[in-house]
Amino acid sequence: MTTVHGEPGRVPAVPVVSTGRLGLARVLSPAIVIVVAAALLVAAISNENFQWDVVARYFLSGGILTGLLTTLALTAVSMLIGTALGGVLAIMRLSRHPVTNAAANAYIWFFRGVPLLVQLVFVYNISALYPQLDLNDWLTPNVVAVLAFSLHEAAYMAEIIRSGILSVPKGQHEAASALGMSPWTITRRIVLPQAMRVILPPTANQVISMLKSTSLVSVIAVPDLLYSAQLIYSRSFQTIPLLMVATIWYLIVVSVLSVLQNRIERRVGRGFTRSPQRVSKTSGRGGAA
Amino acid sequence: MTPIVRAAHVTKRYGDHLALDDVSLDVERGEVVCVIGPSGAGKSTFLRCINRLETIDSGTIELDGELIGYRRMGDVLRPLPQRLLAAQRRKLGMVFQGFNLFPHLTVLENVLEAPLRVIGTPRAVAVAAAERLLQHVGLADKSASYPADLSGGQQQRVAIARALAMQPEVMLFDEPTSALDPELVGEVLAVMRQLAEGGTTMVVVTHEIAFAREAADRVVFMADGQIVEVGPAEAVLAHPTHPRTIAFLEAVL
Ligand SMILES: Nc1ncnc2c1ncn2[C@@H]1O[C@H](COP(=O)(O)OP(=O)(O)OP(=O)(O)O)[C@@H](O)[C@H]1O
Numbered sequence: 345m346t347t348v349h350g351e352p353g354r355v356p357a358v359p360v361v362s363t364g365r366l367g368l369a370r371v372l373s374p375a376i377v378i379v380v381a382a383a384l385l386v387a388a389i390s391n392e393n394f395q396w397d398v399v400a401r402y403f404l405s406g407g408i409l410t411g412l413l414t415t416l417a418l419t420a421v422s423m424l425i426g427t428a429l430g431g432v433l434a435i436m437r438l439s440r441h442p443v444t445n446a447a448a449n450a451y452i453w454f455f456r457g458v459p460l461l462v463q464l465v466f467v468y469n470i471s472a473l474y475p476q477l478d479l480n481d482w483l484t485p486n487v488v489a490v491l492a493f494s495l496h497e498a499a500y501m502a503e504i505i506r507s508g509i510l511s512v513p514k515g516q517h518e519a520a521s522a523l524g525m526s527p528w529t530i531t532r533r534i535v536l537p538q539a540m541r542v543i544l545p546p547t548a549n550q551v552i553s554m555l556k557s558t559s560l561v562s563v564i565a566v567p568d569l570l571y572s573a574q575l576i577y578s579r580s581f582q583t584i585p586l587l588m589v590a591t592i593w594y595l596i597v598v599s600v601l602s603v604l605q606n607r608i609e610r611r612v613g614r615g616f617t618r619s620p621q622r623v624s625k626t627s628g629r630g631g632a633a
Numbered sequence: 634m635t636p637i638v639r640a641a642h643v644t645k646r647y648g649d650h651l652a653l654d655d656v657s658l659d660v661e662r663g664e665v666v667c668v669i670g671p672s673g674a675g676k677s678t679f680l681r682c683i684n685r686l687e688t689i690d691s692g693t694i695e696l697d698g699e700l701i702g703y704r705r706m707g708d709v710l711r712p713l714p715q716r717l718l719a720a721q722r723r724k725l726g727m728v729f730q731g732f733n734l735f736p737h738l739t740v741l742e743n744v745l746e747a748p749l750r751v752i753g754t755p756r757a758v759a760v761a762a763a764e765r766l767l768q769h770v771g772l773a774d775k776s777a778s779y780p781a782d783l784s785g786g787q788q789q790r791v792a793i794a795r796a797l798a799m800q801p802e803v804m805l806f807d808e809p810t811s812a813l814d815p816e817l818v819g820e821v822l823a824v825m826r827q828l829a830e831g832g833t834t835m836v837v838v839t840h841e842i843a844f845a846r847e848a849a850d851r852v853v854f855m856a857d858g859q860i861v862e863v864g865p866a867e868a869v870l871a872h873p874t875h876p877r878t879i880a881f882l883e884a885v886l
């Protein structure tokens with residue numbers, strides 16, 4: 345048999361067309377998804393109990409926007425402090441010194457073991473433990489919230505940062521040392537940038553889950569997004585529309601964060617995967633061999 | 634003149650295992666020394682002790698008359714602080730079996746990193762030098778690529794350029810071609826041969842007997858943590874005297 349090129353044995357192959365159940369699912373599933381989504385949307389819009397006019401009225405109101413800002417600030421500050429503290433704990437965990445190591449382990453064991461809500465309420469009432477210190481003056485609900493979230497977050501970030509640092513092969517250390525780099529330069533220029541690839545994706549998840557966890561502060565009366573909505577509906581009894589306002593805002597912020605997360609992951613992945621052009625070249629060579 | 638590298642009675646243990654047993658070797662300036670021997674002989678360990686990636690248990694290793702990684706305090710040697718050790722390591726370039734390029738940096742950045750961060754060479758000067766080195770190893774057109782996009786042979790040549798960028802006094806190679814596909818070995822050996830001809834002092838652990846015969850001034854045969862035989866390349870490879878050397882060469886040739 346001959347082909348266009350006249351080379352014997354070189355038969356052009358037709359790409360496989362998927363058939364069977366999976367193929368059917370591929371055709372059906374988008375249709376199903378669209379139909380179900382449309383039905384849900386129509387149901388939501390036509391259900392008067394949602395009171396969309398109330399949603400629209402409050403969506404950009406001062407109270408809600410201030411609450412949103414509080415939520416964002418709480419997330420950002422707690423995340424920053426939690427990451428810094430987590431970094432210290434990670435270094436302690438990696439240290440060969442048994443006491444340092446045990447201290448970090450104990451911290452992580454405690455703050456990962458106790459539910460966040462319990463920690464929050466606990467810090468809120470900490471002045472009861474030390475009445476003589478007069479902590480109430482500066483332990484405002486905002487400070488309590490930041491303190492509780494940061495301490496909790498540090499335990500999680502410690503493990504994330506530690507596994508990131510451990511993911512960098514020993515040979516990287518050795519190569520950098522052999523070039524005469526100081527330990528600090530090695531950490532900053534060689535280890536951390538590579539560790540980031542492992543650290544950043546779960547950290548982005550932490551940010552997103554922290555954002556949602558901040559809604560717990562309503563129990564200590566910090567006017568975040570949720571509590572601001574609650575304040576309004578406790579007066580007007582428009583519970584459902586105000587919960588919708590909060591829900592939509594949470595979804596918007598989380599969506600934006602997810603997009604950022606994807607961007608960051610692509611950026612730190614540079615150099616770790618072969619660029620597409622190169623992949624096709626090597627697979628071509630492999631095929632010829 | 635003092636030898637550039639002087640190892641005297643070096644002993645290194647891993648637990649009960651004696652990886653280096655009273656190893657002594659002098660390397661003269663401009664000399665190319667190839668170290669051969671069976672697996673587990675302690676060749677890598679010896680090389681790694683020279684730039685103190687491994688600590689030693691007794692003996693001394695000097696670079697240009699200066700103790701490496703230790704300082705004498707009374708009768709004992711104490712480990713040198715990291716900062717001073719780092720300064721000493723600049724004088725020793727090391728090329729690893731697994732390349733160990735920095736994957737997050739481009740080829741050019743890999744070569745630039747140490748001159749910029751360790752010596753503080755002005756960027757323009759460092760870039761010019763790095764480009765010259767990449768040209769030298771035949772990779773001028775790859776400077777913007779990431780290591781993952783290079784073949785093993787290309788990566789190893791970048792690693793050689795990276796080590797040379799620090800203008801080391803001695804280059805240490807630990808089986809630089811062992812991780813390469815056979816068709817890529819030649820390009821790396823060619824670069825090393827050029828270095829040898831250019832007068833670079835080199836200590837090369839290798840299984841490439843042909844390279845040793847051609848490029849080495851002296852060949853060291855190691856077995857069981859000891860230097861069993863050492864002498865001019867021609868003498869050790871063509872007319873070995875020790876039974877272990879004879880057996881090893883018979884097996885590999
Ligand atoms: N980090 C380590 N811990 C324990 N033992 C080790 C370590 N590194 C090397 N050894 C042991 O020391 C001995 C010498 O090892 P070395 O790697 O120096 O051998 P080599 O001559 O380089 O062998 P090869 O040709 O396989 O690379 C071996 O028996 C090895 O198992």
Ligand SMILES: [Mg+2]
Binds near residue numbers: 676677678808
């Ligand atoms: Mg070895």
